[in-house]
Amino acid sequence: MTSGGAVSLRCPDCAKAVGALEDGVQCRGCGRRFAPAEGVWDLLPAVLGAPTRSEDRLHEQDAVPTWRRLFYHKRDWIEWCDARWLPELIGPGARTFLEVGGGLCYASALAKARLPRGTVVATDVSPRYLRRHALAVGRILGAPADVYAAADVERLPFEDGQFDAVYSQVVLYRVPDPVRALREIRRVLAPGGRYLGIERASPWALLFREDRTMRARAAARGIAERPLRYWEWERLLRAAGLAAAALRPVPGRRVRSALLRRAGNAVRQIHVAISFHG
Numbered sequence: 001m002t003s004g005g006a007v008s009l010r011c012p013d014c015a016k017a018v019g020a021l022e023d024g025v026q027c028r029g030c031g032r033r034f035a036p037a038e039g040v041w042d043l044l045p046a047v048l049g050a051p052t053r054s055e056d057r058l059h060e061q062d063a064v065p066t067w068r069r070l071f072y073h074k075r076d077w078i079e080w081c082d083a084r085w086l087p088e089l090i091g092p093g094a095r096t097f098l099e100v101g102g103g104l105c106y107a108s109a110l111a112k113a114r115l116p117r118g119t120v121v122a123t124d125v126s127p128r129y130l131r132r133h134a135l136a137v138g139r140i141l142g143a144p145a146d147v148y149a150a151a152d153v154e155r156l157p158f159e160d161g162q163f164d165a166v167y168s169q170v171v172l173y174r175v176p177d178p179v180r181a182l183r184e185i186r187r188v189l190a191p192g193g194r195y196l197g198i199e200r201a202s203p204w205a206l207l208f209r210e211d212r213t214m215r216a217r218a219a220a221r222g223i224a225e226r227p228l229r230y231w232e233w234e235r236l237l238r239a240a241g242l243a244a245a246a247l248r249p250v251p252g253r254r255v256r257s258a259l260l261r262r263a264g265n266a267v268r269q270i271h272v273a274i275s276f277h278g
Protein backbone atom coordinates (compact mmCIF):
# COMPACT_ATOMS: atom_id res chain seq x y z
CA MET A 1 0.00 0.00 0.00
CA THR A 2 2.91 2.35 0.56
CA SER A 3 4.77 1.31 -2.58
CA GLY A 4 5.29 4.50 -4.51
CA GLY A 5 7.93 3.30 -6.96
CA ALA A 6 6.06 4.84 -9.90
CA VAL A 7 6.26 8.31 -8.33
CA SER A 8 9.34 10.51 -8.70
CA LEU A 9 10.10 12.49 -5.61
CA ARG A 10 11.40 16.07 -5.47
CA CYS A 11 12.95 17.00 -2.16
CA PRO A 12 10.53 19.30 -0.30
CA ASP A 13 13.49 21.03 1.38
CA CYS A 14 16.11 21.59 -1.33
CA ALA A 15 14.00 20.87 -4.49
CA LYS A 16 16.54 18.36 -5.85
CA ALA A 17 15.32 15.31 -7.76
CA VAL A 18 15.45 12.39 -5.29
CA GLY A 19 14.32 9.55 -7.57
CA ALA A 20 11.58 6.97 -7.06
CA LEU A 21 9.58 7.18 -3.85
CA GLU A 22 10.95 4.08 -2.13
CA ASP A 23 11.50 3.19 1.50
CA GLY A 24 14.77 4.71 2.74
CA VAL A 25 15.49 6.82 -0.36
CA GLN A 26 17.79 9.74 0.42
CA CYS A 27 18.15 13.23 -1.04
CA ARG A 28 21.65 13.74 -2.49
CA GLY A 29 21.23 17.49 -2.04
CA CYS A 30 20.49 17.86 1.67
CA GLY A 31 20.76 14.28 2.93
CA ARG A 32 17.16 13.99 4.09
CA ARG A 33 15.94 10.40 4.16
CA PHE A 34 12.36 9.40 3.35
CA ALA A 35 10.41 6.43 4.69
CA PRO A 36 6.76 5.84 5.53
CA ALA A 37 5.77 5.82 9.20
CA GLU A 38 2.54 4.06 10.19
CA GLY A 39 1.49 3.95 6.55
CA VAL A 40 2.06 7.65 5.82
CA TRP A 41 5.05 9.36 4.18
CA ASP A 42 6.18 12.69 5.55
CA LEU A 43 6.93 14.76 2.44
CA LEU A 44 6.35 18.13 4.10
CA PRO A 45 9.05 20.81 4.03
CA ALA A 46 11.02 20.82 7.29
CA VAL A 47 10.12 24.47 7.80
CA LEU A 48 6.39 25.12 7.66
CA GLY A 49 4.42 28.35 7.91
CA ALA A 50 2.26 28.82 11.01
CA PRO A 51 -1.10 28.29 9.19
CA THR A 52 0.17 25.03 7.69
CA ARG A 53 1.30 23.74 11.10
CA SER A 54 -2.07 24.71 12.58
CA GLU A 55 -3.92 22.58 9.99
CA ASP A 56 -2.34 19.49 11.57
CA ARG A 57 -2.79 20.65 15.16
CA LEU A 58 -6.53 21.13 14.53
CA HIS A 59 -6.92 17.35 14.67
CA GLU A 60 -5.22 16.76 18.02
CA GLN A 61 -8.55 16.45 19.84
CA ASP A 62 -10.33 14.64 17.03
CA ALA A 63 -12.58 11.97 18.52
CA VAL A 64 -15.11 11.61 15.66
CA PRO A 65 -15.00 8.07 14.26
CA THR A 66 -13.99 7.75 10.61
CA TRP A 67 -17.22 6.07 9.47
CA ARG A 68 -19.20 8.94 10.95
CA ARG A 69 -17.13 11.58 9.17
CA LEU A 70 -17.44 9.65 5.97
CA PHE A 71 -21.11 8.75 5.86
CA TYR A 72 -22.71 11.54 7.89
CA HIS A 73 -20.64 14.51 6.81
CA LYS A 74 -19.62 13.49 3.30
CA ARG A 75 -22.34 11.18 1.99
CA ASP A 76 -23.43 13.49 -0.83
CA TRP A 77 -19.86 14.45 -1.70
CA ILE A 78 -18.84 10.82 -2.11
CA GLU A 79 -21.70 10.25 -4.52
CA TRP A 80 -20.96 13.41 -6.54
CA CYS A 81 -17.26 12.69 -6.61
CA ASP A 82 -17.81 9.15 -7.88
CA ALA A 83 -20.65 9.84 -10.32
CA ARG A 84 -19.80 13.29 -11.64
CA TRP A 85 -16.30 14.52 -11.06
CA LEU A 86 -14.00 11.53 -11.31
CA PRO A 87 -15.57 10.35 -14.61
CA GLU A 88 -14.86 13.83 -15.99
CA LEU A 89 -11.31 13.90 -14.64
CA ILE A 90 -9.99 10.38 -15.23
CA GLY A 91 -9.68 9.85 -18.98
CA PRO A 92 -9.25 6.46 -20.69
CA GLY A 93 -5.43 6.71 -20.80
CA ALA A 94 -4.95 7.91 -17.22
CA ARG A 95 -2.47 5.95 -15.10
CA THR A 96 -1.43 8.34 -12.34
CA PHE A 97 -3.74 10.25 -10.00
CA LEU A 98 -2.88 12.79 -7.32
CA GLU A 99 -5.26 14.22 -4.73
CA VAL A 100 -4.13 17.37 -2.92
CA GLY A 101 -5.59 18.47 0.42
CA GLY A 102 -7.59 15.24 0.46
CA GLY A 103 -8.42 15.03 4.19
CA LEU A 104 -10.38 11.77 4.34
CA CYS A 105 -9.05 11.06 0.82
CA TYR A 106 -12.18 9.22 -0.32
CA ALA A 107 -11.61 10.69 -3.81
CA SER A 108 -8.31 8.78 -3.91
CA ALA A 109 -10.02 5.54 -2.88
CA LEU A 110 -12.71 6.05 -5.52
CA ALA A 111 -9.99 6.85 -8.07
CA LYS A 112 -8.08 3.68 -7.12
CA ALA A 113 -11.22 1.64 -7.75
CA ARG A 114 -11.22 3.11 -11.29
CA LEU A 115 -7.46 2.65 -11.75
CA PRO A 116 -6.65 -0.73 -10.16
CA ARG A 117 -3.38 -0.96 -12.12
CA GLY A 118 -2.60 2.75 -11.91
CA THR A 119 -0.82 4.72 -9.20
CA VAL A 120 -2.93 6.78 -6.84
CA VAL A 121 -1.27 9.26 -4.48
CA ALA A 122 -3.40 10.64 -1.65
CA THR A 123 -2.03 13.74 0.08
CA ASP A 124 -3.05 16.14 2.79
CA VAL A 125 -1.14 18.69 4.80
CA SER A 126 -1.98 16.87 8.06
CA PRO A 127 -0.11 13.58 8.67
CA ARG A 128 -2.24 13.14 11.79
CA TYR A 129 -5.48 13.23 9.80
CA LEU A 130 -4.14 10.84 7.17
CA ARG A 131 -3.19 8.29 9.85
CA ARG A 132 -6.36 8.78 11.87
CA HIS A 133 -8.86 8.71 8.99
CA ALA A 134 -7.61 8.45 5.39
CA LEU A 135 -6.02 5.01 5.82
CA ALA A 136 -9.28 3.71 7.31
CA VAL A 137 -11.33 5.30 4.51
CA GLY A 138 -9.22 3.43 1.95
CA ARG A 139 -10.05 0.17 3.75
CA ILE A 140 -13.75 1.01 4.19
CA LEU A 141 -14.15 1.81 0.49
CA GLY A 142 -12.14 -1.27 -0.44
CA ALA A 143 -9.51 0.51 -2.56
CA PRO A 144 -6.66 2.11 -0.59
CA ALA A 145 -4.46 4.58 -2.46
CA ASP A 146 -0.95 3.36 -3.37
CA VAL A 147 0.65 6.20 -1.42
CA TYR A 148 -0.55 8.27 1.54
CA ALA A 149 1.69 11.28 2.05
CA ALA A 150 1.69 14.50 4.03
CA ALA A 151 2.47 17.21 1.48
CA ASP A 152 2.16 20.95 1.11
CA VAL A 153 0.29 21.90 -2.07
CA GLU A 154 2.36 25.09 -2.31
CA ARG A 155 5.51 22.98 -2.53
CA LEU A 156 4.56 19.64 -4.03
CA PRO A 157 7.24 17.01 -3.39
CA PHE A 158 6.98 15.52 -6.89
CA GLU A 159 8.99 15.93 -10.07
CA ASP A 160 7.47 17.78 -13.03
CA GLY A 161 4.90 16.38 -15.40
CA GLN A 162 4.04 13.00 -13.92
CA PHE A 163 0.33 12.98 -13.05
CA ASP A 164 -2.42 12.33 -15.58
CA ALA A 165 -5.05 13.63 -13.16
CA VAL A 166 -4.91 15.96 -10.17
CA TYR A 167 -7.94 16.58 -7.98
CA SER A 168 -8.76 18.96 -5.14
CA GLN A 169 -12.00 19.48 -3.26
CA VAL A 170 -12.65 22.58 -1.14
CA VAL A 171 -8.96 23.07 -0.45
CA LEU A 172 -7.53 26.17 -2.10
CA TYR A 173 -9.58 28.73 -0.13
CA ARG A 174 -7.64 27.75 3.00
CA VAL A 175 -4.18 27.54 1.43
CA PRO A 176 -2.05 30.61 2.30
CA ASP A 177 -1.05 31.23 -1.36
CA PRO A 178 -3.54 29.66 -3.81
CA VAL A 179 -1.70 31.09 -6.84
CA ARG A 180 1.44 29.23 -5.85
CA ALA A 181 -0.62 26.08 -5.26
CA LEU A 182 -2.21 26.33 -8.73
CA ARG A 183 1.23 26.75 -10.33
CA GLU A 184 2.49 23.70 -8.46
CA ILE A 185 -0.48 21.63 -9.60
CA ARG A 186 0.20 22.59 -13.22
CA ARG A 187 3.90 21.80 -12.80
CA VAL A 188 3.26 18.19 -11.77
CA LEU A 189 0.60 17.57 -14.45
CA ALA A 190 1.72 15.33 -17.31
CA PRO A 191 1.43 16.82 -20.81
CA GLY A 192 -2.26 16.52 -21.63
CA GLY A 193 -3.01 15.64 -17.99
CA ARG A 194 -5.98 17.25 -16.34
CA TYR A 195 -6.72 19.11 -13.11
CA LEU A 196 -10.19 19.37 -11.65
CA GLY A 197 -10.83 21.37 -8.50
CA ILE A 198 -14.23 21.61 -6.86
CA GLU A 199 -13.87 24.71 -4.76
CA ARG A 200 -16.15 27.11 -2.92
CA ALA A 201 -17.08 30.59 -4.12
CA SER A 202 -18.34 32.93 -1.40
CA PRO A 203 -21.43 35.15 -1.82
CA TRP A 204 -20.59 38.62 -3.07
CA ALA A 205 -23.63 40.63 -1.93
CA LEU A 206 -23.52 39.45 1.68
CA LEU A 207 -19.78 38.99 1.81
CA PHE A 208 -19.50 40.95 5.04
CA ARG A 209 -21.23 38.25 7.09
CA GLU A 210 -19.30 35.33 5.57
CA ASP A 211 -16.09 37.29 5.72
CA ARG A 212 -16.51 37.98 9.43
CA THR A 213 -17.45 34.39 10.29
CA MET A 214 -14.60 32.85 8.31
CA ARG A 215 -11.96 35.26 9.48
CA ALA A 216 -12.98 34.77 13.11
CA ARG A 217 -12.82 31.00 12.67
CA ALA A 218 -9.47 31.20 10.87
CA ALA A 219 -8.03 33.42 13.62
CA ALA A 220 -9.26 31.05 16.35
CA ARG A 221 -7.73 28.05 14.56
CA GLY A 222 -4.60 29.82 13.31
CA ILE A 223 -5.27 28.79 9.70
CA ALA A 224 -5.43 30.75 6.42
CA GLU A 225 -9.10 30.18 5.55
CA ARG A 226 -10.87 33.17 3.93
CA PRO A 227 -13.73 33.82 1.50
CA LEU A 228 -12.97 33.85 -2.24
CA ARG A 229 -15.60 35.28 -4.57
CA TYR A 230 -16.24 34.13 -8.11
CA TRP A 231 -14.34 37.06 -9.63
CA GLU A 232 -11.47 36.43 -7.22
CA TRP A 233 -11.14 32.89 -8.57
CA GLU A 234 -10.92 34.39 -12.09
CA ARG A 235 -8.21 36.74 -10.88
CA LEU A 236 -6.26 33.95 -9.13
CA LEU A 237 -6.31 31.79 -12.26
CA ARG A 238 -5.02 34.70 -14.36
CA ALA A 239 -2.33 35.44 -11.76
CA ALA A 240 -1.23 31.79 -11.92
CA GLY A 241 -0.82 32.13 -15.70
CA LEU A 242 -3.84 29.90 -16.31
CA ALA A 243 -5.81 32.15 -18.65
CA ALA A 244 -7.09 29.05 -20.50
CA ALA A 245 -8.48 27.47 -17.31
CA ALA A 246 -12.23 26.86 -17.24
CA LEU A 247 -14.23 28.14 -14.26
CA ARG A 248 -17.90 27.22 -13.91
CA PRO A 249 -20.54 26.95 -11.19
CA VAL A 250 -21.34 23.39 -10.16
CA PRO A 251 -25.06 22.59 -10.46
CA GLY A 252 -26.50 21.71 -7.07
CA ARG A 253 -29.23 19.45 -5.78
CA ARG A 254 -31.80 22.23 -5.57
CA VAL A 255 -30.49 24.63 -8.20
CA ARG A 256 -29.54 22.54 -11.21
CA SER A 257 -28.89 25.35 -13.67
CA ALA A 258 -25.32 26.58 -13.40
CA LEU A 259 -26.42 30.01 -14.60
CA LEU A 260 -29.09 30.38 -11.88
CA ARG A 261 -26.63 29.06 -9.37
CA ARG A 262 -24.17 31.75 -10.30
CA ALA A 263 -26.95 34.35 -9.88
CA GLY A 264 -27.71 32.88 -6.44
CA ASN A 265 -24.04 33.30 -5.60
CA ALA A 266 -24.94 36.88 -4.66
CA VAL A 267 -26.43 35.70 -1.39
CA ARG A 268 -25.05 32.25 -0.63
CA GLN A 269 -21.87 30.38 -1.33
CA ILE A 270 -21.75 27.96 -4.24
CA HIS A 271 -19.22 25.46 -5.51
CA VAL A 272 -17.25 26.06 -8.67
CA ALA A 273 -15.35 23.66 -10.89
CA ILE A 274 -11.89 24.76 -11.99
CA SER A 275 -10.23 22.77 -14.74
CA PHE A 276 -7.12 23.04 -16.87
CA HIS A 277 -4.71 20.83 -18.79
CA GLY A 278 -1.03 20.18 -18.32
Ligand SMILES: [Zn+2]
Nearest residue numbers: 011014027030
Ligand atom coordinates in the same frame (compact mmCIF):
# COMPACT_ATOMS: atom_id res chain seq x y z
ZN1 LIG B 1 17.03 17.70 -0.21
